[in-house]
Amino acid sequence: MKKGKGMKFVGDSRISAERNPHIPKDYSEYPGRTEAFWPNFLLKEWLAGSVFLVGFLCLTLAHPSPLEGVADPTDAAYIPLPDWYFLFLYELLKYEYASADWSLMGILVIPGLAFGALLLAPFLDNGPGRRPHQRPVAVGMMLLGLVSVIWLTYTSASHVDWEARAEANKPIPEGEQVAIDTDHAGYEIYQNNCMSCHGENLEGGAAGPSLIGIDRSAEEIATIAQEGIGSMPAGQFTGSEEELEKLVDFIISVNEDTSE
Known part of the structure; x- marks a missing residue:
């Protein structure tokens, strides 16, 4: 009798099939065309991603991105990017x-x-x-x-000159305190007309930008106080011409102190 001839296979439900899910599928019959997703393919993807991430982190440490300050809606010449x-x-x-x-x-x-x-x-x-x-x-x-x-x-x-742009619009370091001369004749006028929007120390707030570090002349500041600019409406200042001069002088004096 030849080998295998007349052989019969009988299924018996009393015999449990042995299965081992931890044995990976044999891909030897598909050489170079496919591979097991876990762990072969996933490990390669993870290694490639790790190399890219480490290289990107090293680049950010060597050349950190320049950061600008808080947007100033009163600066009409600023071009956002x-x-x-x-x-x-x-x-x-x-x-x-x-x-x-x-x-x-x-x-x-x-x-x-x-x-x-x-x-x-x-x-x-x-x-x-x-x-x-x-x-x-x-x-x-x-x-x-x-x-x-x-x-x-x-x-x-x-x-775009990114370094010059960042330098011109650099933020005020957190925790830095600007000396405010509360004895100045224009400080009380500032309190009555501007403090609610621009903050106690001219640092700005949700309703108005910071008035520290602005590069504007006395005439421009006076015009903005009376006529407004951007989201700031006209008529915010309600004092006299003399009070307006004192207010403008106060704002300029603060910015002169910060530039020294």
């Missing part, structure tokens, strides 16, 4: 086809198509290969998106 990771979208709005009457294209249509294409890339190119030359559509779309973001970010950042 988004954070560096949104600069490419900010630069996109400068082009003719994405600004003015076409601003909707730059805000929604173009970014929506770009990010939507990247989301669809794995489904448009779903071949079994894992090498770049075997995934031309997905790799091409990724490289196009990467080059576009880098170029737009570089173009936008190259027109």
Whole structure:
């Protein structure tokens, strides 16, 4: 009788099947094409992410991002800029086809198509290969998106002196106290007209910006006090011309003390 000939297999429910869930599946029949998600693939992803994170943290320690002070709505010459990771979208709005009457294209249509294409890339190119030359559509779309973001970010950042900008708008260090001359003739006028919005020590508050470190002339301060600026309405100051001069002199004297 030949081996295996006439052999019968009988199932017996009394015999329990031995299963060991801790033994990983054998992928030897698919060499180089797939691998176990845990721990093989997940470990590689974790190592790659850790290397990137450590490198990024070292970069932030070596070249910390310059921080600006609290926004000043009274400074009409200030040009706000988004954070560096949104600069490419900010630069996109400068082009003719994405600004003015076409601003909707730059805000929604173009970014929506770009990010939507990247989301669809794995489904448009779903071949079994894992090498770049075997995934031309997905790799091409990724490289196009990467080059576009880098170029737009570089173009936008190259027109801004970030260090000078941060120095000009640097925040007042936390805990630093500015000496206020409460005996000044304009201090009481400041209390009656400005303190509720700009704070007891001119440090600013929720309703008004800080008046410390402002670079404005006496005439400009007087005009703003009477006519307002930005979200500050006109008519906030209700004193006489003489009281206005004292108020302006008080604000300027405080800023002169902080610049010394």
